Amino acid sequence: MNKLNELFNPNFYNKPIKIDNFNKEDLVNFFKLMTKIRLIEFHLADERKKGTIGGPVHLGIGQEAIAMGLSANLESSDYVFGAHRSHAHLLALGSSVKGLFAEILGKETGLSKGMGGSMHLSDRSVGFVGSVPIVAGTVPLAVGAGFAAKIAQKGNLSVSYLGDGATEEGVVQESLNLASLYKIPVIFMIENNLLSSHMHLSERQTSFDCSRFAKTNSIPYRMIDGNDIIEVYKASSCAVKNARNGGGPFLIEAITYRWLGHVDWREDVDVGLSRSIKELKMWKKRDPIERLENSLIKSGLWDKKSTDNLIKSIKDEIQILWDEALNDPYPEKSQTLKRVFCKK
Amino acid sequence: MKKIFRYDEAILEGFKYLLSNYSDLFIIGQGLWSPWYVGNSMKDLDKLYGKERIIDTPVSEASCTGLAVGAGLVGMKSIIVHPRMDFMLYAVDPIVNQASKWSHMFGGENSSNVTIRAIINRGGEQGAQHSQSLHSWFAHIPGLRVVMPSTVCDARDLLIASALSEDPVLYIDDRWLYSQEDYLPEVKNIELVNQKPKIIENGSDLTIVASSYSTLLAKNAIYSLKKEGINCELIDLRVINPLDLDLVINSVNKTKSLLVIDGGWSSCGLSAEIIANVVENIDVTVLRYPPSRITLPFAPAPTSSFLEKEYYPNLKDIIDRVRCMHVK
Ligand SMILES: Cc1ncc(C[n+]2csc(CCOP(=O)(O)OP(=O)(O)O)c2C)c(N)n1
Numbered sequence: 001m002n003k004l005n006e007l008f009n010p011n012f013y014n015k016p017i018k019i020d021n022f023n024k025e026d027l028v029n030f031f032k033l034m035t036k037i038r039l040i041e042f043h044l045a046d047e048r049k050k051g052t053i054g055g056p057v058h059l060g061i062g063q064e065a066i067a068m069g070l071s072a073n074l075e076s077s078d079y080v081f082g083a084h085r086s087h088a089h090l091l092a093l094g095s096s097v098k099g100l101f102a103e104i105l106g107k108e109t110g111l112s113k114g115m116g117g118s119m120h121l122s123d124r125s126v127g128f129v130g131s132v133p134i135v136a137g138t139v140p141l142a143v144g145a146g147f148a149a150k151i152a153q154k155g156n157l158s159v160s161y162l163g164d165g166a167t168e169e170g171v172v173q174e175s176l177n178l179a180s181l182y183k184i185p186v187i188f189m190i191e192n193n194l195l196s197s198h199m200h201l202s203e204r205q206t207s208f209d210c211s212r213f214a215k216t217n218s219i220p221y222r223m224i225d226g227n228d229i230i231e232v233y234k235a236s237s238c239a240v241k242n243a244r245n246g247g248g249p250f251l252i253e254a255i256t257y258r259w260l261g262h263v264d265w266r267e268d269v270d271v272g273l274s275r276s277i278k279e280l281k282m283w284k285k286r287d288p289i290e291r292l293e294n295s296l297i298k299s300g301l302w303d304k305k306s307t308d309n310l311i312k313s314i315k316d317e318i319q320i321l322w323d324e325a326l327n328d329p330y331p332e333k334s335q336t337l338k339r340v341f342c343k344k
Numbered sequence: 345m346k347k348i349f350r351y352d353e354a355i356l357e358g359f360k361y362l363l364s365n366y367s368d369l370f371i372i373g374q375g376l377w378s379p380w381y382v383g384n385s386m387k388d389l390d391k392l393y394g395k396e397r398i399i400d401t402p403v404s405e406a407s408c409t410g411l412a413v414g415a416g417l418v419g420m421k422s423i424i425v426h427p428r429m430d431f432m433l434y435a436v437d438p439i440v441n442q443a444s445k446w447s448h449m450f451g452g453e454n455s456s457n458v459t460i461r462a463i464i465n466r467g468g469e470q471g472a473q474h475s476q477s478l479h480s481w482f483a484h485i486p487g488l489r490v491v492m493p494s495t496v497c498d499a500r501d502l503l504i505a506s507a508l509s510e511d512p513v514l515y516i517d518d519r520w521l522y523s524q525e526d527y528l529p530e531v532k533n534i535e536l537v538n539q540k541p542k543i544i545e546n547g548s549d550l551t552i553v554a555s556s557y558s559t560l561l562a563k564n565a566i567y568s569l570k571k572e573g574i575n576c577e578l579i580d581l582r583v584i585n586p587l588d589l590d591l592v593i594n595s596v597n598k599t600k601s602l603l604v605i606d607g608g609w610s611s612c613g614l615s616a617e618i619i620a621n622v623v624e625n626i627d628v629t630v631l632r633y634p635p636s637r638i639t640l641p642f643a644p645a646p647t648s649s650f651l652e653k654e655y656y657p658n659l660k661d662i663i664d665r666v667r668c669m670h671v672k
Contacts (some may be wrong), residue, residue, distance in 0.1 A: 032616050054649045055469025106469070106648020117469055117647035134473050165540065168402035169434065196403055198378040223626040262380075330650045340643045 007255045008194065010282035013225045016294040022230060024301050025279060026303045030229050031296060034064040034289045035307075035316050037091045043318050044082050044087070044104065045265035052326075053104055057118045058085040062227075062259035065288035066191050067092035069232025070159065070252075074127060079145035079158035081138035084119050085191075085258075093126040097318070108331040115331070136162060136169035139188075140341030143175045146186030146249075157185035157243040165211045167195025174215040176249070179215075180188050183248035187239045188214070190253045191226065192220070195264045200274035206234035214251035226254025229289035236342065257283040346529075352522040354496045355385040361531050363393045366421055367508060372399040372408055373425030381427035382463065383522055400650035409435035409460065413443045413512070416456030419506050428514070429462040430473050443512035444487035462519040464556070464607070467652055479556075480606075480613035482514050483585035489513040489536060490585040494559035495544075496526035498582060507537040518557040518607070526643070534563075540588045543595070547575035549670055551595040551602050553618055555581040558605040559658075565662035574605035574670050576601045576603075584614060592618065592624050602635040602670055605662060610639040633669045638662060 006012040015173025016089065020025055027044050041059045060067075061288035063085075074080065082089040090100065096111065103110025104118045111123050119133040122217055129145060137235050142160030149156045166172060167190065179186050194201045201208055214221035220242065221237040231252055239250035269277050295301035349357065362369050377400040378389050390398040401408045405426065412424035426432035432439075437462060440568030448454035466475040483490045489511050493502045499517060506513035513536065544559065545566050554562045558582040566576045577595050581587070596602045602622055606615040615637040623635065638657050648656055 055471070055647060106650055114648060115646055115651075117471055119473075120471055120647065125654060132473060133471075135474075164402045168404045170404065170406050171434070197375070197400075199400065203400070289562050330648065333651060333654045336643050336646045336655055337641055 003210055007223065007225060010257070010286050011021065012204060012278065013227065014285045014291070016298060017228045017230050017291050019230060019292075019295045019299065020095040021269065024080065026072070027292065027296060028301060030068050030251075031292050032310060034040050034068050034090065034229070034292070035310060037064050037088050038289060039311065039314050040091065040100075040318060042085060043322065045260065047322070054106070054143050055117045056263045057104065058263050059260050060085045060088045062283065063191055063193060064088055065130035065229040065232050066189065066226045066254045066256060069229050070187070070189055070236040072233055073236045074159065075156065076125065076127045077141065077156045078127045078139040078153065078158045079149065079156070080119070080128045080140040080161070081094050081145070081159065082128070082161045083135065083138060083162070084131070084133040085164065086121055086131035087118070090121050090123060090128050093123070093128055094316055095123040095126045095128060098321040098325060099123065102328050105325050105328075107325060107328040109325070110141045111338070112215065113335070114329060115335070117309070131208065134174050136166040139166065139172050140175045140178075143179050143184055146179065146184040147182060150183070155162065157187065159187045159189060161189050161191065163196065164190065164192040164194065164201055164210050165204070167213060168196075168204060172214060176213055176219060176251070180217045180219050183246070185243035186249050187236070187243060188249065188251040190251065191256055192253050193256045195262070195275065198268070209253070211251055211253040214343060216287065218246070219249045219251050221253065223253045224255070226256035227286045229288060229292050242246060250327065255285070259284065276301065299339045346527045348524060348525050349496055349528045350384070351384040351496050351499045351524045354382045354500040354516060354528055355503055356387060356389075357528060358500040359386060359389055360392070361504055362421070363389065363397065363501075368421070368422040370397045370399065370415070371423040371425060372401055372412055372428070373429070374401055374403065375427045375447070376400040382414050382425065383509065383519065385517070385522070386425070392571065405434040405436065406503060410438040410442070412458045412460070413438045413456045416443070416458035416508060416509040417446065417454065419457070421457050421470055423459045423460045423461060423507060427463055428465050428474055429478055430476050432460070432462050436634070439482070439512070439514070440485055441489065444485045446487075447511065448487055454650060455510060456512050457510055459513045459515055461515045461517070465515060466645065466656065467648055469647050469652065471647035475645035477518075477607045479505065479516050479584060480608045480617075482550050483587065483614060484598065485585070487512070487566070488581050488585060490516065490582065491536070491539070491583050492516045492556040492579050493582065493603065494521065494556050496524055497528060500528060501531070502532055502536070502582065505539060509536040516556065520557045521560060521595060524560065536583070539583050541581045541583070541591045543577060543578050543591065543660055544580045545576065545578040547577040548599055548667060549574050550576045550642065551599045552576050552578045552605060552666075553581065553592055553602065554578065555584060555614070556607060561607050561657065568659070568663055569666055572667075574666060576666060587617065587621070589621050589625070593622055596622055597626055597630065602630045602631070603665060603669060604630065604635070604637040605657065606637065607638045608639060610637060611642060613639065615639050626668050636669060638665060649659050
């Protein structure tokens with residue numbers, strides 16, 4: 001079996017990850033933040049199920065290592081663009097959990113002042129320019145931000161998060177060509193979770209490998225196990241160095257899997273045409289967080305009890321921030337008309 | 345006994361009729377094999393007619409629409425489905441530059457049979473990119489027929505007429521209409537070219553013009569107003585391109601006042617066109633009150649239900665406006 005096939009087979013890549021030559025403090029921090037992101041998303045799933053959240057939430061549980069490994073290489077002066085499933089993209093940059101909660105609840109104190117909700121997030125203070133639900137809509141925008149970064153010569157770069165589904169949009173091919181032609185410092189981070197809403201990759205493309213689009217556009221790329229934080233970190237570091245040194249675009253295809261359905265709390269094993277409980281269970285063994293935890297424990301850097309304490313303290317914090325957000329005010333109704341054009 | 349159908353079931357009936365009677369018809373688009381996106385309006389079509397004729401696609405609106413336009417050019421009856429009109433914006437070129445121009449550019453000998461079904465799906469805290477009613481944009485384009493059924497029967501029959509039309513047709517349905525119920529008579533083959541606005545309610549106090557979901561809103565408002573002794577005439581446009589306003593002009597001459605209700609924005613939109621067209625074609629001195637319109641506020645849709653409630657026109661808005669116009 002070649003590497004391409006192995007990467008898509010959940011029976012492979014489920015062992016603890018190799019952390020030998022890596023900064024131990026960073027690893028523990030990765031573990032903590034990924035755990036936090038996951039618990040936040042589970043919390044959102046619960047609140048959505050209960051009806052406290054009125055709109056759709058697209059959760060990325062199971063995909064946390066990708067945003068974590070890439071964000072750890074970025075600066076707040078970089079430009080990051082997401083899509084419909086971007087909570088982790090934002091949180092891994094260190095954005096405000098309370099701001100996210102308030103936004104999802106439509107409160108004035110939210111990251112987008114209560115105008116956007118879960119699918120329209122922005123936090124310029126950490127470099128997150130914006131996420132929108134039009135599939136592939138932000139891909140050319142990220143190329144544009146990278147273009148601006150290149151012109152300004154400040155050494156910053158841009159990031160475009162996209163899914164395997166998004167690569168089916170023509171605008172992605174056009175964007176890859178432009179990025180390559182103008183040597184734009186943009187990192188295309190493809191989160192290949194094999195699914196696009198209810199359809200499996202095998203029903204939408206004739207190859208599982210989306211990085212082939214990098215190849216045809218002469219863009220350097222890596223195809224990696226997206227559930228291995230070290231792999232993601234290393235590939236991202238290489239992409240970031242390349243961009244900062246004037247090397248232009250880089251594409252990373254991180255293979256992963258989302259544990260929940262396309263939207264909200266359900267697992268959607270019934271409607272995903274090629275998604276079974278069995279497959280989901282196998283993918284859960286390739287859990288990016290547990291694999292890191294096991295490695296940390298094996299190296300004596302961490303223990304189960306610390307995980308229990310960590311989870312408890314994160315849950316407490318989540319509850320406090322959630323309650324705060326619930327009590328925050330809604331925007332004035334007049335804001336719908338006042339925010340059509342920017343005040344600045 | 346006659347059976348009652350919901351609006352979405354009527355669309356499904358339309359598809360079944362087409363698929364059963366026309367072997368050269370296929371449907372392509374996102375979500376056609378899934379219980380999401382299109383509600384019950386295409387339920388199990390793939391199981392009944394096969395996945396070769398009912399095709400669920402990659403996330404590729406532009407090329408799938410182009411494909412349908414192309415197949416329509418060489419004689420197939422193609423239907424492309426866009427679960428949300430917002431997503432269809434990637435496909436504006438095949439619709440506006442290609443399909444809509446083809447007949448004219450090539451001497452009127454040949455055009456694409458394509459039917460483009462675009463669904464409006466608002467509310468539910470989905471925000472600015474999942475809520476747009478862009479019918480006015482498309483009704484601006486010569487060469488593109490645009491239909492907006494508001495009733496259960498039209499949902500089926502205008503779909504059939506669209507698919508059988510030799511011209512490109514944009515068929516727009518609104519998910520907020522899906523729970524409406526009515527009897528469905530036998531299918532009559534109607535020609536889209538002959539489809540015009542219809543009077544839904546007779547009245548002599550005021551003319552209300554609407555289409556799609558706005559017609560339903562207006563209908564409900566009219567029932568309340570009747571109790572107050574205000575009798576409005578309601579005209580459902582049904583086809584907004586080409587727009588035939590004879591019926592509207594006659595009605596305004598009778599009621600001497602006009603209110604347009606539109607689910608889109610006012611600026612350069614359908615409501616503006618109707619008012620302008622009526623004013624151009626009547627003696628304006630007959631009007632007892634300036635023509636008026638109820639549309640969306642001129643802002644993208646906000647996301648939270650808190651703000652959504654304020655954003656979408658409701659029954660009360662219509663009733664208040666009519667009362668005020670009636671008094672004058
Ligand atoms: C232009 C457009 N087409 C279709 C949709 C509906 N839609 C929302 S998310 C999605 C799936 C995208 O899949 P992928 O890019 O792989 O991301 P994932 O959901 O797997 O994270 C689709 C089809 C949309 N939002 N925008």
